Amino acid sequence: MVCPRCASNQSDDIKFCTSCGANLQAVREALELRDSGKKFDWGDTWMAEMFMSGKAQELRKLEMERRLGITPEVKRYNEIKAGVIVSSVGIGIAIFLFIFMQGIVAKVEPDVIPIITRLWIAGVIPFMVGLALIVNGLVVSKKLVEIQKREQHREKSLEEAPAPRDLKAANTSEFIPTNFSVTDQTTRHLESSERKISR
Numbered sequence: 001m002v003c004p005r006c007a008s009n010q011s012d013d014i015k016f017c018t019s020c021g022a023n024l025q026a027v028r029e030a031l032e033l034r035d036s037g038k039k040f041d042w043g044d045t046w047m048a049e050m051f052m053s054g055k056a057q058e059l060r061k062l063e064m065e066r067r068l069g070i071t072p073e074v075k076r077y078n079e080i081k082a083g084v085i086v087s088s089v090g091i092g093i094a095i096f097l098f099i100f101m102q103g104i105v106a107k108v109e110p111d112v113i114p115i116i117t118r119l120w121i122a123g124v125i126p127f128m129v130g131l132a133l134i135v136n137g138l139v140v141s142k143k144l145v146e147i148q149k150r151e152q153h154r155e156k157s158l159e160e161a162p163a164p165r166d167l168k169a170a171n172t173s174e175f176i177p178t179n180f181s182v183t184d185q186t187t188r189h190l191e192s193s194e195r196k197i198s199r
Helices: 024-035 046-050 054-068 072-105 113-117 119-160 184-198
Strands: none
Touching (some): 072 113
């Protein structure tokens, strides 16, 4: 490969020019992009994401989750798992603070002892957050999963429904019988009225 900056001959497997330090990998990528006929699209960059509306960002996020296979069921299990972890951390913090503060009580003034002995309550906050995540995963997210399953079932039933018969190409000589005729009922009605008149 010839370096576009210093015009020196370089090996095809190096990323930077040994003479001037130009980024040859970027040059190769630009040449491949030009050769493939694909034009640069700002919509595929991180800059485009910054200027997207909230709805567009949400749709993009959902599409990425769909491509990665992150279903509502997976999200639900992850939420329950996160709740168990956060609750466990809260219990651990509460136990640690309780034991640690009992050791400190002996070396502080008597006025501060009631405050220090109750610091273990700080572990209740992450415990309650974890508990809320578990409840949300077990109750609310379960409903989201059911809604998604119903939508998938509805889509499958639409796909499995018999497709309407299509007309053949105009150059075929095949006759396609129809199940319904617009003039069929009219013709029968006229025939029955003619019989009544002739009698």
